[in-house]
Amino acid sequence: MLYKRMPIEIEAPEGFGYENIDCNLSESSFTDQRLSDLGLRLDDLVLLYGDHKGKPELRELIAQEGGFSADDVLLTSGAAMALFIVATSFLNKNDHIVVAKTNYATNIETPRAIGAKVSYLNLRFEDGFQLDIKALDKLITKRTKLVSLTYPHNPTGVLIDEDQLKAIVALVERKGTYLLLDETYRDMSFVPKLPVAARLSDRVISISSMSKSYGLPGIRMGWLISQNKALMETFLAAKEQICITNSVVDEEIAFQYWQKKEQLFAPVRDTIQKNFNILKTFMAQQDVLEWVEPQGGCVCFPRIKSEIDIDMAKFHDILLNQYATYVGRGHWFEADARYLRIGYSWDTSEKLLKGLNNILKAVEVAKCK
Ligand SMILES: Cc1ncc(COP(=O)(O)O)c(C=O)c1O
Numbered sequence: 004m005l006y007k008r009m010p011i012e013i014e015a016p017e018g019f020g021y022e023n024i025d026c027n028l029s030e031s032s033f034t035d036q037r038l039s040d041l042g043l044r045l046d047d048l049v050l051l052y053g054d055h056k057g058k059p060e061l062r063e064l065i066a067q068e069g070g071f072s073a074d075d076v077l078l079t080s081g082a083a084m085a086l087f088i089v090a091t092s093f094l095n096k097n098d099h100i101v102v103a104k105t106n107y108a109t110n111i112e113t114p115r116a117i118g119a120k121v122s123y124l125n126l127r128f129e130d131g132f133q134l135d136i137k138a139l140d141k142l143i144t145k146r147t148k149l150v151s152l153t154y155p156h157n158p159t160g161v162l163i164d165e166d167q168l169k170a171i172v173a174l175v176e177r178k179g180t181y182l183l184l185d186e187t188y189r190d191m192s193f194v195p196k197l198p199v200a201a202r203l204s205d206r207v208i209s210i211s212s213m214s215k216s217y218g219l220p221g222i223r224m225g226w227l228i229s230q231n232k233a234l235m236e237t238f239l240a241a242k243e244q245i246c247i248t249n250s251v252v253d254e255e256i257a258f259q260y261w262q263k264k265e266q267l268f269a270p271v272r273d274t275i276q277k278n279f280n281i282l283k284t285f286m287a288q289q290d291v292l293e294w295v296e297p298q299g300g301c302v303c304f305p306r307i308k309s310e311i312d313i314d315m316a317k318f319h320d321i322l323l324n325q326y327a328t329y330v331g332r333g334h335w336f337e338a339d340a341r342y343l344r345i346g347y348s349w350d351t352s353e354k355l356l357k358g359l360n361n362i363l364k365a366v367e368v369a370k371c372k
Pocket residue numbers: 031080081082083084107153157185187188211212213214215220224225
C-alpha cells in the first residue's frame with residue numbers, strides 16, 4: 004500500500020481549528036449532535052469484545068429497513084472502514100477499477116494506494132453531473148474487478164433514479180463485475196429514496212453510516228451490506244484483521260439512536276430542508292456562482308462563473324482569514340479551483356447565509372482588476 008494523505012484531510016476544518024472559523028460551510032454532514040441531546044442510557048454497558056459482525060440488534064434494525072437479514076450486514080468503523088475493506092478485498096496491484104470522479108476522495112485514493120489501475124467515469128458540470136451509462140459500459144472491461152459509485156453524490160448532491168440504478172446493476176451483472184455503491188447520504192434525499200442497492204443483486208455492496216444524516220461522525224459507526232455470503236466472509240476476515248470488533252460504546256449509542264431514529268431524525272430533515280431553501284434563494288439572487296441544483300445530501304458543488312477574472316488562491320485566503328468562512332476547495336476533489344463545495348447543514352441557518360454572502364464579498368476583493 005502506498006499511503007498518501009489527501010488534501011481534503013490535510014486541510015480539514017478540525018485541523019485548522021473550529022475556534023478559528025465563524026461560518027463553517029466546509030462540512031459534509033449534518034450538525035454534530037451532543038450526547039446529552041440523545042437521551043441515552045449507557046451505565047450498564049459491559050465493555051467486552053462485541054460480536055465480530057457487529058451488535059446483532061443493530062444489524063437487525065439496519066437489515067429490516069432495507070429488506071435484508073442481519074447476516075447481510077457487517078458493522079464497521081464508519082463508512083470509511085467499509086470502503087477500505089471492500090477496496091482491499093477486491094483489488095490487488097494492477098487490478099482494474101472504474102470509479103466516478105469527482106467523488107469522496109477516499110473512493111479514489113484507496114484504489115490508487117493499492118496500486119490498482121483506475122479508470123475514471125467523469126461527471127461533468129455541463130451534463131448536470133449526470134452519469135452516462137454508455138460511457139460506463141465502455142470503461143468496464145473483462146478485467147474490471149469493481150465499479151465504485153456514490154449516490155446521493157458527494158460533492159455535487161446529484162442523484163440517479165431507480166431505473167438508472169437498475170440499469171447500472173444490470174450492466175454490472177452482464178459484465179460479470181461488482182458494484183460498490185456508497186449510500187452514505189441516502190437518508191438525505193429530497194426525492195424518493197433509492198432502494199438499498201445491495202437488495203437488487205448479490206453483485207452489489209451497499210455502504211452507509213451514522214455520520215452524515217444523523218450528525219454522529221464521532222461514534223465512527225458505519226456498515227456494509229451484501230447478500231453474497233462468500234464476500235461477507237471475506238469482509239468479516241478483513242474486519243477481524245483490522246480491529247476484531249467495533250467499539251461496543253459506539254455500537255450501543257448507534258443502536259439506541261436507531262431505536263428512536265424517526266423521532267430524532269424528523270427535526271434534522273426539517274432543518275436540512277430549511278437550509279436548502281436558504282441556499283436556493285441565495286443562488287437565485289446572485290450572479291457570481293453557477294450550480295447544478297442538488298437532489299439530496301447536504302453539499303453542493305457550484306463554481307465561480309468563467310467570465311469572472313479571479314485569483315482563486317487570494318479568494319480562499321480572504322474568505323478564510325478575513326471573513327472566517329471555510330468552504331470545500333476544488334482541489335480536494337481534483338476539480339478546477341473555481342469549484343467550491345458548500346455544506347449547507349452543519350452550521351446554523353444564520354451562519355449559512357452569512358457565509359454565503361461572505362463568498363460574494365471575497366470574490367469582489369479577489370477579482371483581478
Ligand atoms: C460519500 C462518503 N462516503 C463515506 C464517507 C466516510 O464517512 P464516515 O466514515 O464518517 O462514515 C464520507 C465522509 O465524508 C463521504 O462523504
